[in-house]
Amino acid sequence: MLSNSFIFHKLSRRAVLKFLGVAVPGAILGYSRFSKPQPFIYQQDSLSLPSRLTQPKSVVIIGAGLAGLACAYQLSQRGFQVTLLEKSPNLGGKIASWTVQVGNETFKMEHGFHGFFPQYYNLNSIAQELSITNYFQSLKFYSVIFKDNIYRPENFYPSHSTFPWNIVDLWFWSSNRLQWGINLLKPSHWKVFKAITGVQIPKIFTIFDKISVTEWVKQGFPKGIYNLYFLPFTKATLNAPDILSTGELLQFFHFYFFGNPEGLAFSGTKDDMGTSLVQPFIKAIQKNGGQVVSEGIVNQIICNSEKIISLTYQQGNSQTGVPFWVERNDYLTNSHITYYGAGDRVFIVTSNHQEAISLTCTHQGCTVSRQTDGTFLCPCHGTLYDDQGKVFKGPAKQNLLHYKIVQQKETSIQLIGIPTLSSKEDKMLKADYYVMATDVPGIKQLWELVEEDINPKVTQQVVTLTTADPFAVGRFWFDQDFDWKYSDFTSISGYKLTDSITLYHHIQNQFIEWSKHTGGSVIELHAYSYKEKDFPNQESLLIAFEQELYEIVPELKRANCLNKELVNQKNFSGYPPNSYDNRPKTKTEIKNLYFAGDWVKMPFPCGLMERAVSSGLLAANEILNQEGLQRRILLTVAPSGLLKI
Numbered sequence: 001m002l003s004n005s006f007i008f009h010k011l012s013r014r015a016v017l018k019f020l021g022v023a024v025p026g027a028i029l030g031y032s033r034f035s036k037p038q039p040f041i042y043q044q045d046s047l048s049l050p051s052r053l054t055q056p057k058s059v060v061i062i063g064a065g066l067a068g069l070a071c072a073y074q075l076s077q078r079g080f081q082v083t084l085l086e087k088s089p090n091l092g093g094k095i096a097s098w099t100v101q102v103g104n105e106t107f108k109m110e111h112g113f114h115g116f117f118p119q120y121y122n123l124n125s126i127a128q129e130l131s132i133t134n135y136f137q138s139l140k141f142y143s144v145i146f147k148d149n150i151y152r153p154e155n156f157y158p159s160h161s162t163f164p165w166n167i168v169d170l171w172f173w174s175s176n177r178l179q180w181g182i183n184l185l186k187p188s189h190w191k192v193f194k195a196i197t198g199v200q201i202p203k204i205f206t207i208f209d210k211i212s213v214t215e216w217v218k219q220g221f222p223k224g225i226y227n228l229y230f231l232p233f234t235k236a237t238l239n240a241p242d243i244l245s246t247g248e249l250l251q252f253f254h255f256y257f258f259g260n261p262e263g264l265a266f267s268g269t270k271d272d273m274g275t276s277l278v279q280p281f282i283k284a285i286q287k288n289g290g291q292v293v294s295e296g297i298v299n300q301i302i303c304n305s306e307k308i309i310s311l312t313y314q315q316g317n318s319q320t321g322v323p324f325w326v327e328r329n330d331y332l333t334n335s336h337i338t339y340y341g342a343g344d345r346v347f348i349v350t351s352n353h354q355e356a357i358s359l360t361c362t363h364q365g366c367t368v369s370r371q372t373d374g375t376f377l378c379p380c381h382g383t384l385y386d387d388q389g390k391v392f393k394g395p396a397k398q399n400l401l402h403y404k405i406v407q408q409k410e411t412s413i414q415l416i417g418i419p420t421l422s423s424k425e426d427k428m429l430k431a432d433y434y435v436m437a438t439d440v441p442g443i444k445q446l447w448e449l450v451e452e453d454i455n456p457k458v459t460q461q462v463v464t465l466t467t468a469d470p471f472a473v474g475r476f477w478f479d480q481d482f483d484w485k486y487s488d489f490t491s492i493s494g495y496k497l498t499d500s501i502t503l504y505h506h507i508q509n510q511f512i513e514w515s516k517h518t519g520g521s522v523i524e525l526h527a528y529s530y531k532e533k534d535f536p537n538q539e540s541l542l543i544a545f546e547q548e549l550y551e552i553v554p555e556l557k558r559a560n561c562l563n564k565e566l567v568n569q570k571n572f573s574g575y576p577p578n579s580y581d582n583r584p585k586t587k588t589e590i591k592n593l594y595f596a597g598d599w600v601k602m603p604f605p606c607g608l609m610e611r612a613v614s615s616g617l618l619a620a621n622e623i624l625n626q627e628g629l630q631r632r633i634l635l636t637v638a639p640s641g642l643l644k645i
Contacts, residue, residue: 036160037261039121039635042604043621049630053079057627058431060085060311062298062446065093066609067596068437069281070126070616074632076288078624083429084285085296085313090274091282093439094572095609097274100364101395102477102563107510108272111567112473112526113489113502115139116269118158118262119255120610121635122617127277130284135276136267139507143486144232147494147551151176151228153486159263163197163642166257174228181224188220198645199254201604205580207645209247212577216246232493237607238572239468240529248575255605259638268489268507297322299426301450307591308434312426323406323416324445331536337370340413342532343470343570347403347415356403356415357389363396366566367538376400379539380566433626435619437596439571440465458593461584465599466574469529472497473567474545480559481505481521492552497535497544500526501552520562525549529572538568573599586618594619604636 057080061068064086076082090096097108116123116136127133144154152175159169171177184190195208208216213234217226230253234241237252257264269276282292295315299322302309314321326347332339340347340356346367347356359368359376366380374387383394390399403415436443447462488506492498504522505515511522525545535541542564550557583601586594596619598611606614614634621631 037162040639042634042636044633045631051630059433060429060431061435061437063437064091066612067616070613071435071437071596071620072285072290073281074617074620076285076290078629082290084292086294087297089295091294092274092278095273097272100565109565110273115266117266119260119637123610123613130280132280135270137270138267139488141487142264143490145486145490145492156264158265160261162261163258176228179224181222189222192221194643194645195250196253197258198641198643199250200640204250205247208250209245209580210577211246213241213244213246213249232491235499235528238471238528239575243576245575245577247580251605252607254641255607255637258641270509303450303453308593310428310430312428314426321417323414325412325414328411331532343568354405356405358401361396362398369537369539379542433592433623435594435596437616440467440573440599441571455589458588461582464582466576467570468572468574470570471529471572472527472541475524475565476561477563478521478556478559479562482553482555495548497527497530498525498548499528538566542566587622594622604639
């Protein structure tokens with residue numbers, strides 16, 4: 001008699017296929033155990049078209065994250081005059097790097113570890129074209145561990161098989177296979193199984209976009225499967241289960257597992273992301289004649305007759321004259337002080353209610369905390385500011401920035417930088433095409449700058465975009481190393497804050513060398529999506545990270561912590577229930593405007609970095625198509641699951 005553990009281990013290959021209803025010979029061959037399925041081609045031109053422009057055309061791309069970089073790279077290759085604008089001094093968006101000081105040495109810090117999966121076909125193809133594949137190294141396998149050992153550790157390896165054989169492989173790998181709890185004779189379990197193996201875009205969203213993952217699980221999800229796989233990987237979307245669309249989760253799982261023939265092992269960069277990926281992108285764009293502008297902040301966009309006419313921007317001035325809105329932070333606000341913003345972009349209103357002070361430390365960007373005596377203290381490196389934001393002591397050299405309150409609503413304020421003698425003049429750009437490739441807060445701010453003729457449909461799509469719960473990264477330097485039997489990047493389940501741990505002194509060259517001559521270790525903890533009410537400020541995040549790190553690696557209690565860095569932002573794209581239909585596409589109602597970013601509605605399965613890159617290439621393809629040029633071939637995993645929902 002079959003147990004409630006996974007049913008397939010008792011069935012032959014033929015019986016499994018018969019059970020699943022796979023009767024078409026082509027389907028059987030395509031999912032053969034011995035023949036690795038190949039990537040699927042999306043949007044291939046049937047005609048042989050020219051690849052490069054024969055007359056000058058220009059494009060302005062706003063945002064130098066992965067989406068903007070991919071779009072700029074592709075269009076600059078084809079002869080377009082590309083101008084890439086980035087508001088930050090650090091290019092790369094969420095894969096940007098910057099310098100931090102640890103003792104007498106400098107290191108590159110990032111927004112958190114990024115894994116490069118084999119099914120990142122479009123990103124990997126660009127890496128091959130840039131000749132940087134040797135900048136990456138395989139992490140060989142991937143572990144998931146559980147607090148208090150409620151489950152045994154899970155390890156994932158390259159598989160080279162798609163459904164159903166990747167499940168068979170997983171069953172053999174898993175030391176928790178008897179706790180999966182799947183019983184396909186139970187109607188609710190059968191419905192779950194059909195849903196996760198029958199993904200079809202957009203049908204999966206028609207059925208499942210209306211319900212959150214938390215609500216869906218309550219309808220009868222196998223407990224073991226959820227705790228072992230779905231909960232850890234749901235958080236890897238950087239969206240919490242209670243506010244994540246089930247449709248989005250199902251396409252995410254299809255891309256990473258059920259429709260993926262590459263397995264779950266992945267690579268990491270040998271150096272920081274800026275060195276390994278961003279700089280090669282930038283060099284290629286510039287080699288092709290493209291202009292890259294950092295600290296370029298757009299302050300006006302002119303639109304007329306459903307067409308962008310021009311934009312203006314300021315460069316190199318953190319106190320820009322561009323107004324922006326910030327929402328009240330009810331988790332920080334009290335009866336005496338009102339706070340606005342979140343993550344590393346928090347403001348406090350002064351007593352006269354005419355100005356706001358930025359709480360972003362001018363040293364390394366941590367958020368300072370207001371002390372009982374009115375001063376401001378940086379939790380990361382100890383800079384102390386007086387009650388007006390002037391540096392009192394510590395490593396910071398510049399005072400906290402002040403902003404003027406322009407307008408005030410019930411739950412938000414509009415701020416503008418106070419003009420200084422160093423304010424920069426506006427620069428104007430006119431182009432044939434425009435691509436907005438920012439994050440969600442960025443596209444919302446840009447849209448407020450559009451003047452004259454604004455398309456109401458696009459406006460409604462933009463204003464309803466949401467951000468996910470904030471994420472946080474804590475990186476720690478210790479004077480001792482420790483034994484670790486799991487993967488160098490490991491997912492962690494069951495802790496209140498921590499979702500993963502990365503041993504940087506095993507992965508990146510700069511930390512490997514430091515560890516060799518010091519005997520120390522560099523560890524990063526990542527919280528993918530935490531609740532602000534639980535961790536309202538950065539001090540509470542650092543305390544929780546340290547406490548949980550000592551639970552995960554008890555040996556470090558005997559070590560000295562030499563340095564700690566914190567990254568804390570609220571700018572990742574949200575995918576809540578009922579958001580799919582209204583999500584903007586790459587091509588907009590405005591004739592020469594295109595969108596790119598992981599918030600854009602995608603026509604094929606993809607996720608995280610691959611989603612960002614693919615959206616940028618889709619935008620480039622739209623422009624290439626408009627000019628009668630050959631579009632780039634885009635690749636993806638199997639576009640639909642084996643079963644039919």
